[in-house]
Amino acid sequence: MSGETASRLAARIRAEGPMPLAAFMGEAVAAYYRRERVFGAAGDFVTAPEISQIFGELIGIWFALRWHAAGRPARFPLVECGPGRGALISDALRAARSVPGFADAIELHLVETSPTLAAAQAEALAGFPATWHADLETLPDGPLHLVANEFLDALPVTQFVFRGGAWRERRVGLFRQDFAFVDGPEAAPPAEMLSRLPPPREGEIFETAPAAESFVATVAARIAASGGAALVFDYGHAESGFGDTVQAVSRHRYVQPLADPGEVDLTAHVDFARIAETARAHGAAAFGPADQGVWLVAMGLPTRLTVLLRQATPEQTEELVAGTRRLTEPHAMGRLFKTLALLPVSAAPPEGF
Numbered sequence: 001m002s003g004e005t006a007s008r009l010a011a012r013i014r015a016e017g018p019m020p021l022a023a024f025m026g027e028a029v030a031a032y033y034r035r036e037r038v039f040g041a042a043g044d045f046v047t048a049p050e051i052s053q054i055f056g057e058l059i060g061i062w063f064a065l066r067w068h069a070a071g072r073p074a075r076f077p078l079v080e081c082g083p084g085r086g087a088l089i090s091d092a093l094r095a096a097r098s099v100p101g102f103a104d105a106i107e108l109h110l111v112e113t114s115p116t117l118a119a120a121q122a123e124a125l126a127g128f129p130a131t132w133h134a135d136l137e138t139l140p141d142g143p144l145h146l147v148a149n150e151f152l153d154a155l156p157v158t159q160f161v162f163r164g165g166a167w168r169e170r171r172v173g174l175f176r177q178d179f180a181f182v183d184g185p186e187a188a189p190p191a192e193m194l195s196r197l198p199p200p201r202e203g204e205i206f207e208t209a210p211a212a213e214s215f216v217a218t219v220a221a222r223i224a225a226s227g228g229a230a231l232v233f234d235y236g237h238a239e240s241g242f243g244d245t246v247q248a249v250s251r252h253r254y255v256q257p258l259a260d261p262g263e264v265d266l267t268a269h270v271d272f273a274r275i276a277e278t279a280r281a282h283g284a285a286a287f288g289p290a291d292q293g294v295w296l297v298a299m300g301l302p303t304r305l306t307v308l309l310r311q312a313t314p315e316q317t318e319e320l321v322a323g324t325r326r327l328t329e330p331h332a333m334g335r336l337f338k339t340l341a342l343l344p345v346s347a348a349p350p351e352g353f
């Protein structure tokens with residue numbers, strides 16, 4: 001264990017006892033994204049928009065089609081949550097410029113808590129005007145058009161463990177000098193989530209994502225009330241189930257999840273079944289989840305790749321082909337990563353679903 005966040009969390013545990021995993025994860029993630037080195041080959045992990053420009057471009061086209069479907073309004077607020085270094089949105093804006101009138105209608109809003117990344121996003125936008133927000137609360141009223149890639153996985157989760165015939169909350173304590181999971185007080189996961197699963201065996205773990213659920217509930221309620229569309233991408237599972245999915249990545253390798261809070265990328269897989277169910281419960285229609293690879297191909301990735309390859313140098317060709325493979329192939333990111341679309345209940349299935 002090293003670093004300022006680890007020391008602060010350890011002091012808190014020594015003073016107050018084991019802490020909820022969600023509180024530990026929330027502090028660790030917030031501290032982590034304030035750092036300089038996160039993304040890319042020299043950082044800890046690489047995301048889809050950082051692998052290929054086509055990812056963000058196809059998202060730009062998807063929203064252009066939503067803009068058309070909405071009757072090409074003069075003002076089109078577009079929101080990205082957790083934009084990282086701004087690759088997705090700058091690629092989306094480039095594609096938007098190829099659709100007459102669309103780029104001029106876009107009013108860009110970025111939801112970001114890291115000042116370091118907000119600065120990187122401003123630079124990537126190269127003068128395109130945007131407004132930054134700490135959360136969804138301050139977004140303008142009216143239809144909500146929103147995209148998020150690898151955002152939900154960064155939101156804190158809660159875990160329960162089935163021990164001696166009862167569910168207990170899993171907490172983070174200290175074992176000698178190291179953070180370790182400990183059984184906390186008796187507490188059960190929501191009954192409606194368990195009712196669809198087989199009876200738990202001794203030691204079974206169940207995860208819930210209250211922050212992701214409340215985010216999706218807010219987005220769905222806004223879409224139900226005022227219209228719009230949301231497109232979320234992440235890694236995760238299409239069906240709910242038992243299991244611990246909390247993971248940490250440092251320099252492109254998996255590491256002990258609790259070992260270095262604030263220094264490594266700490267995330268959890270997204271339960272897309274639960275996210276879709278939450279969206280429906282708040283009045284929106286949910287389409288998918290579609291496998292990311294399937295969605296990208298359905299959105300025209302092969303055609304866009306052919307166009308880019310026409311003017312590519314041999315090095316660029318290699319990079320474009322390798323990037324496309326990584327995003328789409330099932331054993332790479334094509335299947336583990338999924339996308340879910342939220343629309344008003346009466347809407348027809350959107351492009352790619």
Ligand code: SAH
Binds near residue numbers: 088154
């Ligand atoms: N979408 C980007 C980056 C994903 S990393 C990409 O695909 O490359 C997660 C992003 O979410 C970072 O920008 C991080 O600072 C931001 N983030 C994490 N927790 C957040 C929260 N609670 N509220 C707002 N942004 C958050």
